[in-house]
Amino acid sequence: MGARKLYAGAKLRELRTRLGLTQRSFAEKLGISLPYLNQMENNHRPVSAAVVLALAHEFGFDVTELSTGEAERLVSDMREALADPVFGEEAPALADLRLVASNAPALARAFLGLHRAYVQAQERLASLDEALGQDGAGLRLSPWEEVRDFFHYCDNYIDAVDRAAERFAGAGDAQSAALAQLEKLGITLRIEDSDTLRSYDAETRVLRISGRVATSTRLFQLLHQIALLTQEPLIEATLDLARFSSDAARAIAKTGLANYFAGAALLPYERFLNAARETRHDLERLAGLFGASIEQVAHRLSTLQRPGAKGVPFFFVRVDQAGTITKRHSATRLQFARYGGACPLWNVHQAFETPGRFLRQLAETPDGVRYLCLARAVTKPGGSFRAPVQRYAIGLGCEIRHAGALVYADDMDLSRRAAFEPIGISCRICERPDCHQRSVPPLERRLTIDPNCRALLPYRVQ
Structure with missing residues (x-):
């Protein structure tokens, strides 16, 4: 499969506005025609390799910003929202969602806000007897x-x-x-x-x-x-x-x-970034160098997104013992479920079984992207015999192309396809037909149910 074409009109307009340039002067500096720039800014044409090089050469622009950021998160969030049964079985094509996220991000955010309001209204109706009689019980x-x-x-x-x-x-x-x-x-x-x-x-x-x-x-x-x-x-x-x-x-x-x-x-940005690179992102060494906890270090690694001085793009997540996501962030293409828990095939759930140890996992998401995932249980004692103890598991990971920068990738066979375990985002939007841990059917696929035949699941995903 060829590389997906890069549509980044919003980013181009944002950069041009920041520089205070007209479309004509911006096009001249990039060495392209005015109509061509106009088409790219409106996502009618993808950003060419020549333009990417010109952005880096003329303006020192960090070109990785073109392919990451709000658009991918909006697409992921819209896909999950549209998997809600209220929208029926026919979900918009992925290409249409990408077009909306790139060309009309405000509309996408408004849609997500409306869906959140709907979900919360349903939750409120489910506990209506509790809400009755309370002041300010409106939506x-x-x-x-x-x-x-x-x-x-x-x-x-x-x-x-x-x-x-x-x-x-x-x-x-x-x-x-x-x-x-x-x-x-x-x-x-x-x-x-x-x-x-x-x-x-x-x-x-x-x-x-x-x-x-x-x-x-x-x-x-x-x-x-x-x-x-x-x-x-x-x-x-x-x-x-x-x-x-x-x-x-x-x-x-x-x-x-x-x-x-x-x-x-x-964990000051420049000093921490340099230390992360020198230690090859060894979380325990970084925690010792800065007097921080493992969770603080892992969370900080996921925030190293300063323009012009970016670190390895990580995802970071924290889950409780029930599997509920209590913290989440991703600077990678992996986006977490907004509703429900994380994929049960992900090693973050196993971390509770091995306290004090890092678990490593090579994983592949349904879109074919591969990741190196780390997980570790985190315990926060209450400081006294009767004080409750908080237990979480944290997950940290990056795309496999950055694995060489992590000490945790040493001795792992990154070239063997079978070494990568299949994980998803949410059962509702995961399209894997044969997952043995699936909790609900994928809402974007048709199902076949044969009462006389039972396999791993009570239905077959088409």
């Missing part, structure tokens, strides 16, 4: 979903906040910078034996952090509070640009941006 989009989508479509990289955190950390370590900032602000830090993770009293200017949690968690919470105290204008400006639909969503996003600052200060 609203989930603030958590709205905030998750904000980070999802920002590629989980907020440039202004990331750079501010990097400047804050400076050339030293984050803890020294944080303690110096507290002294400058006249704030007293107290590490206490408490169930409360973090508490700040603005009147007494006392910051209390629990001593029951790991050192990396204490430092993260310290940096989070510093973000709220010193980065208020930047965070508020970012929230204004996001235009959240409710105060609740804005408040959740503010916490998310403070968390983002804390992670970026703990």
